[in-house]
Amino acid sequence: MIQDATKIKAVIFDWGGVCCREGEPFASFDLQYALQMNPNQLAEKAREIYDGYYIGKYTSDSFWRTIMTHFGLMENEKINPLVLSGSYLASYEVYPEVFAIISKLRSKYKIGLLSNLTPEMRDHIRPKHETVKYFDVEVYSCDDDVKSKKPMALPYQIVLEKMKVAAKNALFIDNSFKNIEVAENLGLQTIFFKDLPQFMEEIKTIL
Incomplete structure (x- = not known):
């Protein structure tokens, strides 16, 4: 929650679920049909590989080939690294309202x-949405100097250090309650993003 708006010097946004409708790595319907599993089930069955991708252990091509091998899938015109990647990268949708607020x-x-x-989605969104025009600092779990996911404390500490701001002077916005809890325990002020209308109302406090 926002405890003291007058102390806020920096605002830190999550990407998926806050700046956009979240992307889904296993968005391919052909993949889901071939294995008769939904995205959550696929992620659970390949948990170590899936989590490893988010901390930069794989390139796009090596991730999809590892997934195909893991599930015993043969490459074809509907299931191959390029097509699976394309489905993933087309699975999110940005929220223009949030980018207007950021501006x-x-x-x-x-x-x-x-x-x-x-790494695949990071390297896609940065040029496509010109993120450098909106964010002074960008920290991703897959970055070489991070390799750690929220809700671990390290990513929060890294972004605060790079922004040169104390935790009490930062407002953190995320759609995961667990991530919000950790942020608050570290001393950050927070907004728990439930939906766009609620966020648009709460952010007025500091506009």
Whole structure:
């Protein structure tokens, strides 16, 4: 929660679920049909590989080939690294309202991005959405100097250090309650993003 808006000097956004509708690595319907599993089931069955991707253990091609081998899938025109990647990268949708808010906030605050994201999606969104125009600092779980996912403390500590801001002077926005809890335990002020209308109302406090 926002405890003291007057102390806020930086605002840190999550990506998936806050800046956009979350992307889904296993978005391919052909993959789901071939294995008769939904995305959550696929992630659970390949948990070590899946989590490893989010901390930078795989390139796009090596991840998809490892997944195909793990599930015993032969490469074909519908199931191959390029097609599976394409389905993943097309599975999210940005929230223009949030980017408009970020543009307003930039005149008053440092703006950061702290996201659990795969190298594949990170390298896709940065040029496509020109993230450098919106965020002063970007920290991703898959970065070489991070290799750790929220809710571990390290990513929060890294983004605060890079933004040169104390925890009490930072507002963190995330759609995961567990991530919010950890942020609060570390001393950050927070907004738990439940949906767009609720967020748009709460963020007015610092506009």
